[in-house]
Amino acid sequence: MLKLLKNEGFASIVEVIVASVIFVITALGAFSSIAMMRSQGGGSTEALEAVYAGKFVMDDLRAQVYGNLWAGGVLSPTGNPYTQSVTVGAKTYTVTYNMVDVPGHNYGAYSLLRRMDMQVTY
Numbered sequence: 001m002l003k004l005l006k007n008e009g010f011a012s013i014v015e016v017i018v019a020s021v022i023f024v025i026t027a028l029g030a031f032s033s034i035a036m037m038r039s040q041g042g043g044s045t046e047a048l049e050a051v052y053a054g055k056f057v058m059d060d061l062r063a064q065v066y067g068n069l070w071a072g073g074v075l076s077p078t079g080n081p082y083t084q085s086v087t088v089g090a091k092t093y094t095v096t097y098n099m100v101d102v103p104g105h106n107y108g109a110y111s112l113l114r115r116m117d118m119q120v121t122y
Contacts, residue, residue: 052088077098077114101115
């Protein structure tokens with residue numbers, strides 16, 4: 001039996017080269033797919049941290065709604081945007097927001113509803 005394998009040979013050099021080329025092409029495709037998924041995951045982490053930075057600013061302002069800053073201060077619609085720096089993890093995000101009165105919702109000289117336009121730069 002040993003003599004039979006020796007005469008026929010296990011595989012020719014052409015078969016080995018073809019199998020190697022198929023393996024290399026398959027491995028490159030798999031590794032490039034993994035590399036593309038890793039780079040996209042990093043961007044979503046930054047975007048999620050930016051959302052947390054904006055939520056932190058909104059929670060801080062929500063605590064001041066019933067305070068004395070409704071008619072003046074950071075909750076008043078001055079037309080000028082307010083800017084705050086928020087650090088989440090190891091990165092600092094710039095949160096810019098502007099308060100705008102909602103038309104048709106007034107009580108005398110005071111606005112009852114306000115809208116906040118926010119932009120987080122990362």
